């Protein structure tokens with residue numbers, strides 16, 4: 109990730125970004141009057157994320173960009189930051205001039221926008237940003253903490269995007285597990301345990317789904333356990349490193365983005381590392397069942413009955429409903445072995461998520477109103493939207509099977525049915541499930557999102573975890 113520096117010292121050889129929002133324009137020294145007059149004449153410059161390149165009556169600085177911060181909410185500032193970084197080329201020095209007295213939340217949003225809008229895939233052929241990015245403030249030290257918080261959430265999102273953008277020819281379960289182990293190495297309080305082979309005997313869903321691939325499955329338990337922590341949150345993430353649909357094979361269009369089917373695992377891992385980076389005083393465990401859903405002679409079949417970690421069985425009706433099978437084992441493991449206070453599950457689980465809610469909104473399920481409200485609020489602040497859908501009991505009978513405890517792919521509304529399937533495996537623990545298939549990918553650059561993986565969930569989880577007692 110490129111550096112962002114807070115400083116008092118401005119430089120006229122740089123490109124200046126001037127926020128237009130409710131805090132009023134920043135002080136711009138000798139250019140103050142001139143730029144203020146230009147802002148007056150520029151309609152719409154204040155819309156969130158709007159970019160206006162000023163004509164050049166001002167000979168120096170080299171360019172002046174107006175960036176809209178609208179009402180001054182954290183998300184509006186995030187949009188302003190993303191607009192500014194997109195307008196600056198990679199070798200340009202960019203200065204964002206902060207209005208006097210702007211809030212810490214505004215600076216956090218702005219910095220997140222700069223980093224998120226300026227994301228670049230770590231293996232991209234294009235050179236990394238070399239131009240310095242500065243936040244110009246009269247009292248820079250007042251904002252150091254906001255900048256540090258933004259750095260942690262942005263770094264987590266960059267990691268989640270990098271993992272998700274990695275091609276599946278590289279990203280098999282073993283590689284993904286290795287990435288998690290490497291990220292956890294040498295950090296006191298952080299440990300990563302990888303299970304494979306015989307250690308997975310009880311993980312019947314994971315073994316079935318991963319059985320068709322030459323790259324066998326892994327189960328990773330990443331743990332942040334600071335001394336004295338009492339609250340324990342378990343985060344579970346779907347980690348299908350590629351989803352062909354298996355024997356119930358996907359049509360070609362439906363398959364082409366399926367390297368992203370581990371976006372849930374990427375987000376929970378990144379959020380747990382973020383919790384460690386922030387030194388949060390709670391215990392956080394990320395569980396990631398990692399498997400490739402492949403087509404081969406050893407693949408599991410429609411009609412097969414699978415025994416999960418908790419000893420209950422699922423009749424597989426459609427090998428493309430693989431996510432819930434691997435998650436079932438992870439959720440049962442969490443409730444039996446870890447007895448946490450709370451479990452949050454993230455998964456690119458159904459195409460129905462986008463049908464119901466469109467491309468930028470995750471579906472939230474929880475029997476717990478307080479937890480649902482807290483996650484929604486954290487998402488709102490973080491700039492990641494979710495919408496609560498019902499655990500509609502009137503469809504529960506569709507789960508019935510003649511030969512097992514349930515079927516894997518019942519009739520009914522797709523995203524709701526998947527949530528009803530998972531519900532059994534949380535035990536007595538407080539829980540929430542986020543179906544984030546839709547917002548896990550962006551078709552094009554859009555404010556804080558860059559084309560490709562969005563890293564959805566990492567930011568929300570870090571915000572949520574940060575406010576727990």
Ligand code: BES
Pocket residue numbers: 351369426428429430431456457458459460517522545546
């Ligand atoms: N990984 C897919 C869901 C998905 C679809 C994610 C599109 C992102 C974009 C999941 O494994 C799947 O195939 N779900 C099926 C479930 C069905 C077979 C019950 C679906 O949504 O069609």
Ligand code: MN
Pocket residue numbers: 351353427428429430431
């Ligand atoms: Mn599938």
Ligand code: ZN
Pocket residue numbers: 348351369428430431456457
């Ligand atoms: Zn899938």
